[in-house]
């Protein structure tokens with residue numbers, strides 16, 4: 001069976017780099033949404049706990065409940081409480097959602113500083129804070145999200161500027177204890193001197209951060225590798241074609257094997273005929289549901305150990321390569 005290995009040393013290496021940047025392990029909020037970017041929610045939560053990460057970010061209440069015993073603080077990005085739990089904080093993404101949270105819920109207010117996806121508008125902040133108090137919610141933090149921290153554009157600067165205005169506005173209204181955060185991975189590593197209360201770090205922890213120009217770095221190490229097992233093997237004669245649609249034709253006699261990893265388990269089909277494995281085996285023909293063929297005779301093959309490389313061949317981003325990996329694949333920590 002195809003399976004995933006998770007390299008704990010690489011994960012810890014990445015967390016070392018991140019905690020140096022945040023200046024404290026306690027300021028790392030590890031993003032574990034979407035099955036921990038396909039790595040496995042419980043596996044990553046376990047390694048993070050061992051490292052000493054105390055904060056986590058997830059999408060839903062259900063995800064939060066699965067890892068509640070491993071963290072002190074869990075931020076839910078987009079869900080309503082379905083259980084009582086002191087550790088869980090809920091995001092307010094819309095001014096009209098405030099009344100839907102039960103009195104006493106710990107909440108964090110998301111402010112839209114330019115991405116225009118989630119969060120209350122800057123001109124709605126005062127009203128939102130009033131409504132939060134009327135509803136009897138416990139406001140713990142105000143935060144925002146960057147839309148282009150990983151691109152060299154001026155947007156990074158004006159979003160920071162807008163969030164700085166939000167901070168001083170919130171403080172001027174008497175919310176002295178409220179915490180603030182705005183950084184995802186790319187934003188954290190663009191700050192020269194990070195000084196916020198927390199950073200929400202996903203892709204950097206998994207070792208697949210990609211930064212432009214002068215911000216590029218090579219010290220992060222990918223955590224996840226995908227291995228597949230040979231189902232069958234044959235000699236393809238020169239001129240014979242392989243797979244659905246006969247999209248690959250052998251230029252000379254070659255040995256091809258078929259492996260048990262297809263798009264049904266998350267191998268993006270757009271890689272077809274356009275990918276070479278880390279050991280130099282060429283993907284031949286179309287990726288099919290439970291199969292993919294490589295020009296190889298190996299019993300087992302390392303399909304990828306860096307999602308960024310596969311992402312290039314699939315014309316997408318590492319986030320999609322990783323989150324496409326199905327929960328049913330076995331995950332081993334090594």
Ligand SMILES: *Cc1c(COP(=O)(O)O)cnc(C)c1O
Nearest residue numbers: 031145184185186200201202203
């Ligand atoms: C997914 C997400 C993050 C993490 O982003 P990375 O680029 O993986 O570090 C941070 N904040 C929010 C609101 C997110 O949705």
